[in-house]
Amino acid sequence: MDASSAANASEAAAETFDVLIVGAGISGIAGAYHLTQQCPDLSFVVLDSKDTFGGTWVTHRYPGIRSDSDLYTFGYRFKPWTSAPIATGAEILKYMGEVIAENSLARHIRYRHLITAASWSSAENRWTIEATRLDTGEPVRFTANFLWMCQGYYRHAEGYTPDWPGMADFRGRVVHPQTWPDDLDYRDKRVVVIGSGATAATIIPAIAKDCAHITMLQRSPTWFFTGRNVNELADMLRALQIDETWIHEIVRKKILYDQATFTRRCVEEPEKVKEELLSAVRAHLGADYDIAKHFRPSYRPWRQRLALIPNGDLFQSIASGKASVVTDDIERFTETGILLRSGSELAADIVITATGFHLCVLGDIDFTIDGTKLNFADSVTYRGMMFTGVPNMAWVFGYFRASWTLRADLVGDFVCRLLKHMRVRQAKRVVVALRPEDAEMPLRDWIDPENFNPGYMMRGMHLLPKRGEKAEWQHTQDYWAEKDAFPAIDLDDAAFVYA
Numbered sequence: 001m002d003a004s005s006a007a008n009a010s011e012a013a014a015e016t017f018d019v020l021i022v023g024a025g026i027s028g029i030a031g032a033y034h035l036t037q038q039c040p041d042l043s044f045v046v047l048d049s050k051d052t053f054g055g056t057w058v059t060h061r062y063p064g065i066r067s068d069s070d071l072y073t074f075g076y077r078f079k080p081w082t083s084a085p086i087a088t089g090a091e092i093l094k095y096m097g098e099v100i101a102e103n104s105l106a107r108h109i110r111y112r113h114l115i116t117a118a119s120w121s122s123a124e125n126r127w128t129i130e131a132t133r134l135d136t137g138e139p140v141r142f143t144a145n146f147l148w149m150c151q152g153y154y155r156h157a158e159g160y161t162p163d164w165p166g167m168a169d170f171r172g173r174v175v176h177p178q179t180w181p182d183d184l185d186y187r188d189k190r191v192v193v194i195g196s197g198a199t200a201a202t203i204i205p206a207i208a209k210d211c212a213h214i215t216m217l218q219r220s221p222t223w224f225f226t227g228r229n230v231n232e233l234a235d236m237l238r239a240l241q242i243d244e245t246w247i248h249e250i251v252r253k254k255i256l257y258d259q260a261t262f263t264r265r266c267v268e269e270p271e272k273v274k275e276e277l278l279s280a281v282r283a284h285l286g287a288d289y290d291i292a293k294h295f296r297p298s299y300r301p302w303r304q305r306l307a308l309i310p311n312g313d314l315f316q317s318i319a320s321g322k323a324s325v326v327t328d329d330i331e332r333f334t335e336t337g338i339l340l341r342s343g344s345e346l347a348a349d350i351v352i353t354a355t356g357f358h359l360c361v362l363g364d365i366d367f368t369i370d371g372t373k374l375n376f377a378d379s380v381t382y383r384g385m386m387f388t389g390v391p392n393m394a395w396v397f398g399y400f401r402a403s404w405t406l407r408a409d410l411v412g413d414f415v416c417r418l419l420k421h422m423r424v425r426q427a428k429r430v431v432v433a434l435r436p437e438d439a440e441m442p443l444r445d446w447i448d449p450e451n452f453n454p455g456y457m458m459r460g461m462h463l464l465p466k467r468g469e470k471a472e473w474q475h476t477q478d479y480w481a482e483k484d485a486f487p488a489i490d491l492d493d494a495a496f497v498y499a
């Protein structure tokens with residue numbers, strides 16, 4: 001078959017849906033649920049390159065994999081969470097599987113479909129999506145009026161590992177947690193974990209007892225907070241035999257209220273908050289431990305995501321002597337370990353690079369709008385979910401300081417309301433555009449580094465759309481405000497241009 005007849009065959013085989021959801025992670029499954037509930041007459045399909053649902057919770061299979069925020073808010077608003085707040089990856093997948101089964105969502109999901117291109121035609125008012133079936137290698141084509149991007153924010157295939165001098169000389173094994181090998185034998189080995197984010201803080205207590213020794217090597221410290229992995233309010237309400245639906249609602253509200261208070265305190269009284277966080281660490285490690293060096297970052301709490309250390313397990317591993325912390329810079333790798341700027345050398349059999357992600361915008365999909373390649377960074381975001389110049393498309397980009405899923409539910413309501421509104425207006429197309437009053441608005445990077453500055457965002461900022469100074473034209477990262485603002489969005493505002 002020549003190229004043009006192959007293209008024709010694929011054209012003939014194109015399946016058409018009202019909505020196409022990219023990704024069957026926690027956001028894509030939320031999208032599918034909200035469509036079935038709020039727009040039951042719309043046809044839709046969910047495509048994912050993996051062979052199952054779960055996204056993040058399938059990719060990350062390192063020992064101890066768990067949430068770093070509570071599942072009362074990381075869980076959906078429509079399905080009660082009934083266990084301990086911090087959950088394992090397996091528990092999250094079980095919960096998502098129940099959502100899929102209880103709402104008959106499986107029939108809408110196609111796995112092993114890698115989407116490679118999406119092109120918008122204003123003449124036809126539709127997207128054409130090119131994908132490859134990873135099981136057969138066959139190219140497949142879909143068309144859809146609306147594209148719902150739930151592809152997350154990082155490249156699933158590989159994590160980010162800096163290129164340190166001498167890495168090729170190292171005779172041990174270097175492993176990124178995102179691609180954890182099934183055969184990694186760390187028993188009785190000297191392990192160094194580079195990094196001190198939530199991933200390092202999870203892996204270390206999970207494997208410390210089996211290693212000869214494990215060292216957390218950090219360039220600079222991270223703020224952590226510790227607490228028991230229980231929610232006392234939930235447990236009390238359960239003891240009172242309150243219905244789980246009520247418990248879910250009440251506990252979510254309480255957690256969100258506490259988080260909003262905490263976030264405000266981090267700005268208004270950072271020194272007090274710092275002392276509270278440090279005294280919790282001191283309670284585990286004792287007064288003689290050099291907490292100022294290893295656990296007192298220079299940045300204000302919440303400028304990077306704050307991970308909860310359930311039951312202080314990371315600190316317990318350190319207190320037991322099985323784990324230790326080194327705060328230093330890497331000079332280079334050697335054959336037997338890592339040479340530090342201070343001159344000392346860390347001997348290692350295994351180095352785990354818990355050094356973060358590659359930011360990935362729009363799922364590494366080639367986007368064109370009416371034949372012109374889309375440069376996403378040229379667009380301006382409407383509330384972090386729609387983009388100027390990109391018709392009929394929404395992206396779920398969750399919260400950093402609150403649970404991601406809170407926003408997946410909010411965006412879900414918004415998209416369904418927008419789709420219904422388009423039908424009422426008999427519109428086939430909607431695109432957001434700056435209004436006359438926005439013309440002079442200065443445009444800035446997607447996120448303010450003074451406000452939030454994790455490495456993968458800083459490395460990838462040039463790939464992301466711009467934000468304006470008004471709340472409409474930015475991702476505010478403020479659930480407390482958005483929970484009221486989103487349902488009140490006037491869909492006839494001049495920012496929405498229909499055709």
Ligand SMILES: Cc1cc2nc3c(=O)[nH]c(=O)nc-3n(C[C@H](O)[C@H](O)[C@H](O)COP(=O)(O)OP(=O)(O)OC[C@H]3O[C@@H](n4cnc5c(N)ncnc54)[C@H](O)[C@@H]3O)c2cc1C
Pocket residue numbers: 022023024025026027028047048049050054055056057060066067068069070074113114115116150151152153154156199362363364365396398399402403404405
């Ligand atoms: C280890 C870890 C722990 C985390 N813990 C928390 C937490 O406790 N709380 C919190 O709020 N957030 C947490 N996060 C952030 C987390 O990524 C999000 O909360 C959430 O899981 C993201 O869900 P998602 O569905 O938007 O994206 P993802 O989980 O990234 O899923 C996206 C899906 O889209 C698919 N996809 C992408 N591109 C394509 C393509 N081109 N073709 C086909 N399919 C494609 C992928 O295969 C994937 O299945 C954590 C992140 C990590 C890495």
